[in-house]
Amino acid sequence: MFVSSAISLSPPGRAVGRVSGRHEDVGEQFARELADLGAPAEFVRADVRFDADVKDLVDRAVARFGRIDVAFNNAGTEGTPGPVTEVTDEGYQATFDTNVKGTLLCLKHEFRVMREQGGGSIVNVSSGYGLMGYPGATLYVGSKHAVVGITKAAALEGAAHGIRVNAVAPGYTRTAMYERFTGDDTARDAVDSVLPMHRAGTPEEIAEAVQFLGSDRASYVTGHILLVDGGLMAGGPLFPSS
Ligand SMILES: NC(=O)c1ccc[n+]([C@@H]2O[C@H](COP(=O)([O-])OP(=O)(O)OC[C@H]3O[C@@H](n4cnc5c(N)ncnc54)[C@H](OP(=O)(O)O)[C@@H]3O)[C@@H](O)[C@H]2O)c1
Structure with a gap:
């Protein structure tokens, strides 16, 4: 049984178990x-x-299914990007309530079930921005760094109970969020052109990593943050583009 806190679709929109989000359609x-x-x-x-x-x-x-073998805590939002001088209570809540509190609440209830059934595997979603800074995205960057810390602490709490907790850290990935972030096709091409592979990743490529971490193939992997970013973090923004 697999449970996911949110669905990532590749625009224009088109992925056993229980899926959730806020939009029923x-x-x-x-x-x-x-x-x-x-x-x-x-x-x-x-x-x-x-x-x-x-x-x-x-x-x-x-x-419905009797147990939860794998949980994927994917729900996330870019919130309201802007300079640190313009941080507001509303902006903080818009970002941290979903990305940080949401991850914590998912872990809380998944742990409750997994401890009782004797184990399970949880995959959180951080970001490349959970491992580096980006100007104008302080709230998002802070929230995704928090997911990294939460993942490591929860992994240690779960280890003796057979619960593994890992995170994927995607680079730019072609979803609705990426479309909003890049704006239009021209800006999107400009971003793609400076990425090491000259393209953003796909939700399917992120899903492969999630599937691995969630599965028994990763039975000795916990507290790990798996970058799936096409090499973006290997060189940083000043890598020589070929
Ligand atoms: N796309 C990228 O380039 C990228 C890069 C690094 C990390 N990420 C991370 O990857 C994850 C998926 O993002 P995405 O790119 O698929 O973004 P997206 O296209 O905006 O989708 C976000 C998903 O999260 C759900 N969601 C948002 N707030 C929620 C809430 N409070 N409760 C329940 N569900 C909520 C949305 O569903 P509803 O709107 O129906 O609730 C939607 O299914 C996020 O954690 C994001 O931060 C994305």
């Missing part, structure tokens, strides 16, 4: 697509900022 369609592929799936509307929603998601997963 997107979630229901996604669950139908999974079912058509032979993977029984069910959508549950859940906002990870709220304890009751996450508890409901996890409890309903257990009620």
Whole structure:
């Protein structure tokens, strides 16, 4: 049984177990697509900022499937980017409530179930920005660094209970967030051209890493942050572009 706190779709929009998010139309369609592929799936509307929603998601997963083997805590937002001098309470909440509190609430309820069943595997989502800074994105960068720390601490708490906790740290990935971040095709081409592989990653490439970390193939991997960034962090922004 697999539970995911959010779905990442490749624009224009098109991925066993329980998937969630806040938009029922997107979630229901996604669950139908999974079912058509032979993977029984069910959508549950859940906002990870709220304890009751996450508890409901996890409890309903257990009620339907009996256990949670793998949990993917993918929900995230870029919040309201801007300079540090313009940080507001609203901007802080918009970013940290989903990226940090949401991750913590997911871990809280997943741990409750996994401890009782004797183990499980959890994959959080940080970012390349969880390992480096970026001007104008202080809140997002801070929130994704927090996910790195939370992942490591939770991994140590889970280790003796058979619970592995890891994170993927994607580089630029072609999702709706990337479309918003880059703006238009011209800006997108400009970003792509300075990336080591001259392209952003795909959700499928991130999913491969999540699948590995979630599976028994990674049975001795915990507290790890797996970069999936096409080499972006290998050289930093000043690497010689070929
Ligand atoms: N795309 C990139 O370049 C990139 C790079 C590094 C890391 N990431 C991380 O990858 C993850 C997925 O991002 P993405 O690129 O797929 O972004 P996206 O296209 O904006 O999708 C975000 C997903 O998170 C869900 N979500 C947002 N806030 C939520 C909340 N409070 N409760 C429940 N679900 C929520 C959204 O569903 P609803 O709107 O229906 O709730 C949506 O399914 C995020 O954690 C993001 O920070 C992305």
